[in-house]
Amino acid sequence: MPFPSPHPDTTTGPVVLDRREGPYGEVVLRRHGELLQIIANGCFLMDTSDGRSERLLVRAALDRLDRLAPGTDAPALLIGGLGVGFSLAEAAAEPRWGRVTVVEREEAVIDWHRGDGPLSAVTAEALRDPRCEVAHDDLLSHLRAAPGRYDAVCMDVDNGPGWTVTEDNGSLYAPSGLALCREALRPGGVLAVWSAQPSPTFDDTLRNAGFTRVRTEEISVARGVPDVVHFATKPA
Incomplete structure (x- = not known):
């Protein structure tokens, strides 16, 4: 589908480029000045301002x-x-990675990266890479069907374990969801979970789910509390 290419007056606030109603609620892509922002069910998820923590x-x-x-x-x-x-x-x-699979449940988000979509400038080269694939699927469903398939699982689907986009996403960070993450990993594999704010109890949840070498790394941001990444390892 074609997308508008507005040149907004930033004094009037963000301009909506696309708005979709899907099985998980509303998802919106908007432009505010030079930034593109994703909003899900009224909750700000991310924008193109930095990306340091997502890359880390x-x-x-x-x-x-x-x-x-x-x-x-x-x-x-x-x-x-x-x-x-x-x-x-x-x-x-990074040439050291082999197969790279991205699981995204929102078809709208995938569309925004395809062809000349508004976010294609970020991922066009990656999507041409034969190692990379994008799967339109629910993450829990994908994990359930992928025992022992991955060496690393990186989760960036919410604002963190305690700040989910939809209520049912909480199961990703519950013992049952973390067990699926563990089973999808090969022995010695690494789980990394992004969060917009520290989650002091999540490290214990990871240990209770059978992970070892649990730690949390903070990433400084321009304003507010640091972003964090929680790391855990499946025992060899």
Whole structure:
């Protein structure tokens, strides 16, 4: 579908480029000045302002995998959530990754990256990479069908374990959802979970779900509390 290319007057606020109603509620792409922003059910998810923490999510997962499972050849990566595409772009820019699979449940978000969509500038090169694929699927369903398929799982589908886009997303961070993440990993594999704010109890939840080497890394942002990435490892 064609998308408008407005030149907004930023004094009047954001301009909506696309608005869709889907099975999980409303999803909106809007432009505010030079920024593109994704809003889901009225909740701000992300924009194109920085991407440092989303890129770190992928980069640090590989670094951690290198330390814990040195010599892993062309590790397979699963990214939960396409968003504005920073995580996918980071993965595609790293030749050490093997297969890179992004699972995105919102068809609208995938459309925004296709062809000349508004977000195509971020991911066009990655989507041409034969290692990369985007699966239109629910993350839990994908994990359930993928035992032992991945060396790293990077989750960036919400604002964090305690701040989900939809209520049912809470199951991703519950023991049952984390068990599926663990089972989708090969022994020694790494789980990395992005969050817009620290979640002090989540580390314990990861340990209780059978993960080891649990830690949290903070990423400074321009304003407010740091973003964080929670890391955990499936025992070898």
